[in-house]
Amino acid sequence: MQLISVLTLCFLPLLSIAQIKVAAKDATAAEINAANLKCNGNADQKEINDALKQGKIVELSSGTFNCNGEIKGGNNILRGQGKNATKIITTAKNGIHFEGRLLARFNATGELNAGSNAINVRGNPNIGSGDIILIASDDLYCGLRGYYMNGEGAVVKSAIGGTINLQQPLKLDYKKNARIVTYQFHDNVGMENFTLETRNGEVALMIKYATNAFYKNIDLIDPTEKCWQGFSVNNVYGFEYSNLYASGILHGRSTTTPHGYGFYISGAEDGIIKNCKGYNNKHSFEISGYLEVPVSRNIRLENCETDNDWRAGFSTHGAASDIDWINCTAKNANGGFLIRSDNNRIINPVVECRDYNSAFFIGEYTQQNGTWDKFDGIGGDNLYIENPTVDGAGVTNCYFEFRDPIRNMEVVGGSFTGAKNGLLIFYGMECSNFTLKNCYFNIKGLKHLFEMQPGKGETTYNTTLQVSFENVQLCGGGAPQDLLTSPVATDLQFSGIDWNCD
Numbered sequence: 055m056q057l058i059s060v061l062t063l064c065f066l067p068l069l070s071i072a073q074i075k076v077a078a079k080d081a082t083a084a085e086i087n088a089a090n091l092k093c094n095g096n097a098d099q100k101e102i103n104d105a106l107k108q109g110k111i112v113e114l115s116s117g118t119f120n121c122n123g124e125i126k127g128g129n130n131i132l133r134g135q136g137k138n139a140t141k142i143i144t145t146a147k148n149g150i151h152f153e154g155r156l157l158a159r160f161n162a163t164g165e166l167n168a169g170s171n172a173i174n175v176r177g178n179p180n181i182g183s184g185d186i187i188l189i190a191s192d193d194l195y196c197g198l199r200g201y202y203m204n205g206e207g208a209v210v211k212s213a214i215g216g217t218i219n220l221q222q223p224l225k226l227d228y229k230k231n232a233r234i235v236t237y238q239f240h241d242n243v244g245m246e247n248f249t250l251e252t253r254n255g256e257v258a259l260m261i262k263y264a265t266n267a268f269y270k271n272i273d274l275i276d277p278t279e280k281c282w283q284g285f286s287v288n289n290v291y292g293f294e295y296s297n298l299y300a301s302g303i304l305h306g307r308s309t310t311t312p313h314g315y316g317f318y319i320s321g322a323e324d325g326i327i328k329n330c331k332g333y334n335n336k337h338s339f340e341i342s343g344y345l346e347v348p349v350s351r352n353i354r355l356e357n358c359e360t361d362n363d364w365r366a367g368f369s370t371h372g373a374a375s376d377i378d379w380i381n382c383t384a385k386n387a388n389g390g391f392l393i394r395s396d397n398n399r400i401i402n403p404v405v406e407c408r409d410y411n412s413a414f415f416i417g418e419y420t421q422q423n424g425t426w427d428k429f430d431g432i433g434g435d436n437l438y439i440e441n442p443t444v445d446g447a448g449v450t451n452c453y454f455e456f457r458d459p460i461r462n463m464e465v466v467g468g469s470f471t472g473a474k475n476g477l478l479i480f481y482g483m484e485c486s487n488f489t490l491k492n493c494y495f496n497i498k499g500l501k502h503l504f505e506m507q508p509g510k511g512e513t514t515y516n517t518t519l520q521v522s523f524e525n526v527q528l529c530g531g532g533a534p535q536d537l538l539t540s541p542v543a544t545d546l547q548f549s550g551i552d553w554n555c556d
Contacts, residue, residue, distance in 0.1 A: 074109035076101055078117030078140075085115035099123045099146070106130050114140050114248060125150040129240035134248030137273045141249045149252050150245060154238045154263030162232035163216075166191070168225060171211075173218045173234060181218070181236055185210045186265070186291060188235040190346050191228035205348040205373070207291055207323055226349075235346060237263045237289065244268035252276050258303075260286040267293040274316075276302035283318040284335070289347050293325040303335040304364065312364055315340040321347025321373075328356040336364045337392070343373025350374040359383045366392035366415060372432065379403060389415050390444070393433035394458070400439045407450040407472070414439070417458025417482060434460035434482065439468070446472030452479050453495075459484035464491070471496040480506040480519065489522045498530025525550040 077089035078098070086092060091101040099121040105112040106127035114132070116139040124146045125132075132150065134140030142150075160175040166189065173189065181187065190205040206226055211219040218234065243264045250272065252258045258274055258281050261267040267290045274284050284300040287293050300316030316332035319325065319341045332338020338360040343349045350373065359382070360367025366389035368382060374395035383404040384390035390405030390413045405413040416433040434456060442465070444453055453470050459482045470477075470493065477495060485506075497503070506519055528551060 072109055073111040073113060074105035075113045075115070076105050076119075077115040078119050080117040081115035082117075085117075089115065093119060095120055097122055099125045099144075102132075103127075106132070114142075116140055118143060121146060121149075124148045127152040127243075128154065129243060131243065132245045132248075134246070136247050137249050137271060140247065141251065143251045143253070144255060144258075145253045147256050148260070149250060149255050149258040151257070151260045151262070152240070152243050152245075152264065153260070154240045156263070157236040157238055160234050160236075162228070162234065164232070166224060166228040166232045168227050169223045171220050171223050173220070175216050175218065175234060178215055179213060179218065179234070179236055181210055181213050183210060183212055185213075186237070186239060187218070188237070188289070188346065188348055189224065189226075189228060189232070190235060191232040192230040193228060205321065205343055205346065206351075207289075207348045239291075240264045242266045244270065245272060246270040247272070249273040249275070252281050253278050254280050256281060256305075257283045257286055259284065260288065261290060261293075262288040263290075264293075265291045269295050269298055271297045273299045274301070274303075275299075276304075276314075278302070279304040279306075279312075279314070279334075281305060282314055284314070284316040284332075286315075286318040286320065287322045287325075288320045288344075290322040291324060293319075293322055295325070295327040295330055297328075298330040299333070300331075300335060300338065301333040303332075303338075305336070312336045315369075316360075319350055319353065320344045322350050323348060323352055325353045326356070327353065327358060330355075330358045332358075332360045332363065332367065334362045334364075335360075337369040338363055338367045340369045340371070341374045341377060341395070342371030344371075347373075351376045354378040354380065355382055356380045357382070359385065360387065362386045363388065365389055365411065368392070370395040370398065370433070387411075387413075389413070391415065392418070393437065394418060396432045396435035396437075398433070398437050400437075400442070402441050402443075403439070404443045406445045407447050409449060410451045410474075412450060412452050412455035412479075413442075413444045413446065413470075414454045416454070416456045416460070432458060434458040434463055434485075436461070437463045439463075439465045441466070442468035442470070444468070444470045444472075446470070446474065448472050448474060450474060452476040454478045456480045456482050456485065458482050459486075460488050461486050463488045465489070465493060466491045467493060469494045473497070473500060475502075476500055476505050477503045478505070478521070480504070484518050486518050486520045488520060489524065490526050491524045492526070494527045494529070496529050503528070523548050523551055527552045529553075 075089045077086045079095035098119040111131045114134045121144040163174040209221040211221045282305040284303040303314035303316045304312040305314040314336045316335040316338040367384035369392040379400045388409035389411035
């Protein structure tokens with residue numbers, strides 16, 4: 055008993071330290087003298103991980119930390135001295151990961167319906183008021199890909215036996231194998247003020263199972279172009295990305311179809327992404343849900359920029375909703391925005407094209423069981439674009455390409471120049487309630503305003519084309535009847551069109 059007491063007393067001061075300082079081998083003399091832990095320039099993740107186990111905040115000195123293994127924390131903040139002062143070089147598959155943990159799954163006693171405030175489950179989950187749970191099922195949120203599952207986070211009001219009462223009603227329906235998942239979430243978790251160079255890794259930085267998470271003032275560079283995810287969050291509620299840079303996230307640049315994402319937001323709610331830049335990635339910004347994570351929703355991007363991306367700089371998959379894109383720019387773009395989720399608002403976008411993909415690419419073909427022959431996504435549902443500036447550079451195929459059905463879409467204001475082929479191309483075979491207002495299009499040399507044709511493998515269509523023009527300048531073109539190609543009956547409304555505005 056005495057030995058146990060002595061050991062406990064010895065460790066109490068160490069465990070109570072709120073902030074741990076770690077010095078690099080080439081730190082300043084003052085930093086080395088003040089450090090709790092000192093690195094020797096080899097496998098420096100060992101000292102960093104020791105510090106993460108002992109303190110909420112781990113402060114890295116200036117200098118370079120060389121790591122050949124994962125930096126892994128939980129309820130921590132990792133802080134350097136600035137992008138130009140602190141550098142971490144890692145060759146680990148996973149660079150820096152801070153994670154809570156999954157606790158348990160409980161099956162619901164039946165189907166769950168949107169609007170319900172109560173869930174009955176088999177078993178007696180150990181949860182209480184204020185806890186966050188995930189509701190999931192094997193239904194698809196949208197589209198056909200089996201790994202984009204339904205899911206949403208919910209806050210528990212009370213739990214009595216097998217009945218869980220929620221603070222807010224469910225947003226979605228859950229019909230097949232409905233279940234809840236419980237977690238140990240960490241709060242106020244983040245990384246800031248350093249540069250990370252990842253070599254031959256897969257996921258550079260990840261925060262998972264957390265609330266109020268953040269990445270701030272970090273440069274991420276992959277000179278090997280092997281990384282798959284750059285700045286990643288997964289199952290996170292409340293987050294901030296600010297003043298970040300991600301480059302070379304291409305996950306196998308030697309292939310014809312790289313798959314890297316500079317900023318990867320998967321199953322995250324209530325977040326802001328501001329003043330961030332991606333360069334030479336596949337998609338610099340990707341928002342989605344994946345497997346057993348909630349639908350990403352209520353996310354705002356401000357003043358973000360992509361440059362020289364392999365595909366569209368800004369992308370969503372089906373398991374996302376309610377995304378605002380404010381003052382975002384895609385330069386040297388092979389497509390500016392690839393939208394496969396509903397309820398997007400894109401305000402003041404700038405797209406400067408360098409390749410054939412459309413400035414706004416809505417939906418895509420996809421596959422289930424290996425055959426790429428179906429549509430995926432609901433990107434054309436409730437899509438609003440305001441004051442875009444698009445330069446097709448004479449190489450982009452068209453300004454808008456639709457591979458999802460269009461239902462309630464509006465484009466207001468803006469200028470479009472330099473497309474090579476057409477203004478609007480519809481493969482989704484449905485376009486209802488699409489309005490263009492107060493827009494300027496230089497359509498000189500275009501073959502048509504619209505082209506509507508079935509997509510690959512589709513056998514049934516809602517063959518509707520409803521487009522309304524209001525005070526739109528279509529400059530440099532011919533007469534409307536010469537600019538329409540459609541295999542279906544159309545309902546076109548023209549009002550205030552200016553065809554000769556040079």
